[in-house]
Amino acid sequence: MNAATPTPAERAAELRDLILRLDAAYYERAEPLATDAEYDAAFRELQALEAAHPELATADSPTRRVGGKASGGFEPVTHAVPMLSIRTETEHGPAGALAFDARVRRELGLGDADPAVEYAAELKFDGLAINLRYERGLLVSAATRGDGSTGDNVLANIRTVRAIPARLAGAAPEVIEIRGEVYMRHDDFAALNQRQAAADAKTFVNPRNAAAGSLRQLDPAITAQRTLSFFAYGLGEVIGWTEPATHAGLLDAIAAFGLPVCADRAVASGGAELVAFYEGIANKRAELPFDIDGVVYKVNRLALQRDLGFVAREPRWAVAHKYPPQEQTTTVEGIEIQVGRTGALTPVARLAPVFVGGVTVTNATLHNEDEIRRKDVRVGDVVIVRRAGDVIPEIVGVLAERRTTELPQFVMPTECPICHSAAYRGDDEAVLRCTGGLVCPAQRKQALLHFAQRRALDIEGLGEKVVDQLVDAGIVRTPADLFNLGLLNLVALERMGEKSAQNLVDAIEKSKRTTLARFIFGLGIRQVGEQTAKDLARHFGALDKLIEAAEADDAEAKAQGVGLAGGAGVAGEGGAGPADAATDAAATEPDSATAGEPATTGDLFASAEPAAKPARRARVKAAQPFPRLSAVRDVGPVVAESIAHFFSEPHNRTAIELLRANGVSWDESAPGTGPAGTALAGKTFVLTGTLPTLTREDAKERIEAAGGKVSGSVSKKTSYVVAGAEAGSKLAKALELDVPVLDEDALLALLAAT
Numbered sequence: 001m002n003a004a005t006p007t008p009a010e011r012a013a014e015l016r017d018l019i020l021r022l023d024a025a026y027y028e029r030a031e032p033l034a035t036d037a038e039y040d041a042a043f044r045e046l047q048a049l050e051a052a053h054p055e056l057a058t059a060d061s062p063t064r065r066v067g068g069k070a071s072g073g074f075e076p077v078t079h080a081v082p083m084l085s086i087r088t089e090t091e092h093g094p095a096g097a098l099a100f101d102a103r104v105r106r107e108l109g110l111g112d113a114d115p116a117v118e119y120a121a122e123l124k125f126d127g128l129a130i131n132l133r134y135e136r137g138l139l140v141s142a143a144t145r146g147d148g149s150t151g152d153n154v155l156a157n158i159r160t161v162r163a164i165p166a167r168l169a170g171a172a173p174e175v176i177e178i179r180g181e182v183y184m185r186h187d188d189f190a191a192l193n194q195r196q197a198a199a200d201a202k203t204f205v206n207p208r209n210a211a212a213g214s215l216r217q218l219d220p221a222i223t224a225q226r227t228l229s230f231f232a233y234g235l236g237e238v239i240g241w242t243e244p245a246t247h248a249g250l251l252d253a254i255a256a257f258g259l260p261v262c263a264d265r266a267v268a269s270g271g272a273e274l275v276a277f278y279e280g281i282a283n284k285r286a287e288l289p290f291d292i293d294g295v296v297y298k299v300n301r302l303a304l305q306r307d308l309g310f311v312a313r314e315p316r317w318a319v320a321h322k323y324p325p326q327e328q329t330t331t332v333e334g335i336e337i338q339v340g341r342t343g344a345l346t347p348v349a350r351l352a353p354v355f356v357g358g359v360t361v362t363n364a365t366l367h368n369e370d371e372i373r374r375k376d377v378r379v380g381d382v383v384i385v386r387r388a389g390d391v392i393p394e395i396v397g398v399l400a401e402r403r404t405t406e407l408p409q410f411v412m413p414t415e416c417p418i419c420h421s422a423a424y425r426g427d428d429e430a431v432l433r434c435t436g437g438l439v440c441p442a443q444r445k446q447a448l449l450h451f452a453q454r455r456a457l458d459i460e461g462l463g464e465k466v467v468d469q470l471v472d473a474g475i476v477r478t479p480a481d482l483f484n485l486g487l488l489n490l491v492a493l494e495r496m497g498e499k500s501a502q503n504l505v506d507a508i509e510k511s512k513r514t515t516l517a518r519f520i521f522g523l524g525i526r527q528v529g530e531q532t533a534k535d536l537a538r539h540f541g542a543l544d545k546l547i548e549a550a551e552a553d554d555a556e557a558k559a560q561g562v563g564l565a566g567g568a569g570v571a572g573e574g575g576a577g578p579a580d581a582a583t584d585a586a587a588t589e590p591d592s593a594t595a596g597e598p599a600t601t602g603d604l605f606a607s608a609e610p611a612a613k614p615a616r617r618a619r620v621k622a623a624q625p626f627p628r629l630s631a632v633r634d635v636g637p638v639v640a641e642s643i644a645h646f647f648s649e650p651h652n653r654t655a656i657e658l659l660r661a662n663g664v665s666w667d668e669s670a671p672g673t674g675p676a677g678t679a680l681a682g683k684t685f686v687l688t689g690t691l692p693t694l695t696r697e698d699a700k701e702r703i704e705a706a707g708g709k710v711s712g713s714v715s716k717k718t719s720y721v722v723a724g725a726e727a728g729s730k731l732a733k734a735l736e737l738d739v740p741v742l743d744e745d746a747l748l749a750l751l752a753a754t
């Protein structure tokens with residue numbers, strides 16, 4: 001790919017063509033095809049080429065004008081005073097400010113002994129320049145910059161901007177034109193995009209683009225629905241008004257007329273104070289509620305501004321000092337899959353390295369498949385990457401016009417790239433998940449913690465720190481490995497004395513005797529919380545019965561082509577990213593998509609069982625899948641599907657066999673694990689106070705084993721209140737509602753009779 005280096009003439013023509021196309025898209029269609037930084041780079045390269053080869057500077061070169069031209073659809077407005085642009089210092093450091101100060105001093109003929117020049121320092125708002133013309137205090141025209149000489153009259157749209165008064169406050173001059181920037185705040189931008197997405201309308205890549213698009217609406221009613229803001233920063237034509245002596249005074253006067261002027265401004269004396277302003281604003285840039293791309297320095301005394309004048313349509317008395325861009329364009333070189341701690345498969349874009357937001361970014365999360373489709377990101381695309389403050393870099397959009405060849409859509413894999421278990425997307429979820437919870441290296445730590453937690457196998461002392469070390473050292477891979485741990489393995493760990501190591505060994509040994517319900521819960525089957533695990537244990541009585549039912553249901557569902565037969569929720573095969581994707585978690589948030597899960601401490605999966613969507617129910621009803629699992633109390637199709645899938649996964653079956661082989665056992669007919677009793681079916685109990693021998697948990701388990709329910713509050717529907725010592729308001733409520741009250745003996749008698 002060694003294309004011949006273009007001649008300066010060819011390169012200049014290329015750049016001119018590029019800039020004209022970018023201008024047309026930006027100014028006429030409000031569609032940025034490049035970031036500011038890219039545009040600036042092309043512009044500067046062309047300027048440099050034309051300076052070095054003056055014969056190349058054509059009359060129509062974009063460097064000869066200051067912006068786009070007025071677009072059709074709006075009435076043209078000739079600016080009484082041209083709207084110029086300002087020179088940009090792109091050096092992201094003190095040098096930019098110091099160079100400006102030195103230039104100003106030189107132009108003014110000041111020597112080292114002369115006093116510091118005073119500057120007005122303000123923000124460089126990232127929006128659209130607008131000229132507001134007030135005649136005798138009334139807003140009569142509002143024009144975009146256009147090409148600097150002629151802009152578009154967008155008055156009807158500007159009238160919908162609440163921040164811009166239709167009438168000036170106080171004594172108004174004959175004519176005053178106030179110039180400033182129309183922009184959109186971050187919160188208004190987010191709300192707009194949310195509404196656009198909900199209405200299946202085009203979303204905007206950034207606030208400036210949204211502001212431009214909104215201002216260029218031919219129907220002001222649409223602009224009125226978009227919240228635009230405004231900051232004034234200067235004047236155009238003025239008749240019948242005496243200007244203040246300084247720019248700072250001018251801004252105060254504009255504020256007194258009732259127009260918004262940004263409070264983040266300062267009067268700075270000399271270059272050093274400009275540097276301090278630049279740095280101070282850099283530090284708060286991420287917290288500003290709107291985008292800025294730099295700061296602007298202006299010589300404060302208007303008389304000095306007049307002395308300095310203009311060069312090549314740029315004032316000598318002002319400069320824009322930019323910050324590192326928060327947006328850049330780059331190329332998507334690949335899309336890989338990361339597997340998070342809870343099994344979420346997250347697509348991550350690998351990017352050609354790009355300097356944005358002050359760091360070099362090489363990847364950006366794409367969140368999930370819906371997001372990829374919505375943004376239509378494909379490998380090979382040129383995209384805009386944004387990184388503001390410490391926020392994780394994200395792809396804000398694709399530069400569609402840069403896609404010159406047909407690129408294939410990205411398809412999510414049907415299996416986990418780490419452990420090759422099937423990947424599964426629940427109907428109610430945007431996230432694709434690995435089903436190999438017990439065996440998947442990416443999920444190991446989480447699975448072990450879930451398995452060991454108090455409400456599961458209850459291994460005291462097996463906390464996060466120990467699990468981290470055991471997994472990182474490669475000593476423990478699956479829960480079964482826990483039962484082969486020797487004292488020596490443990491003593492070698494950080495901050496683990498002999499005594500605590502022995503305690504842990506004992507706790508592990510003790511945990512081998514468990515209940516079927518705890519064991520099922522400990523497996524970390526998605527959608528199966530503690531209560532469902534108990535229901536399953538009671539219903540099936542034995543693990544093999546549960547497995548048989550799950551397998552039979554799974555086979556039938558697959559045969560009927562419902563549920564998991566759809567697998568990953570996406571049709572098609574292949575598309576898996578490189579298997580080592582998970583090793584680089586930098587700059588991504590693999591499990592962000594799971595943040596909304598109702599999870600209790602240490603739970604691998606949520607214990608709440610969300611209701612299926614109506615559409616899903618209809619589909620399930622027609623096909624009648626999972627009849628065996630759905631027969632269990634409170635197990636609906638979504639939960640049944642998850643259970644069926646878990647047990648049909650060979651990896652999980654192997655992990656269970658290993659646990660049994662390592663001595664994990666339970667009594668398959670003990671209370672709390674046997675088939676559900678029915679004697680107390682339909683009865684609701686409320687427990688209150690301290691019982692003499694039973695813990696709350698024991699009492700609850702026994703009532704539930706007999707088919708009863710335990711609830712937290714007393715109502716007329718409560719069958720019994722079981723009261724112990726120091727029973728409080730619940731007992732009072734029971735007496736008030738005439739609900740029978742039992743003590744522990746009475747409860748035990750009731751249970752014995754069942």
Ligand code: IVH
Pocket residue numbers: 084085086087122123124125126128129130180181233234296315318320
């Ligand atoms: S002064 C003659 N001040 O930046 C000087 N411009 O090239 C006129 N901008 O598109 C500009 N914030 O819309 C000035 N505080 C500020 C500004 C600002 C943003 C924009 C302006 C123009 C560009 C300057």
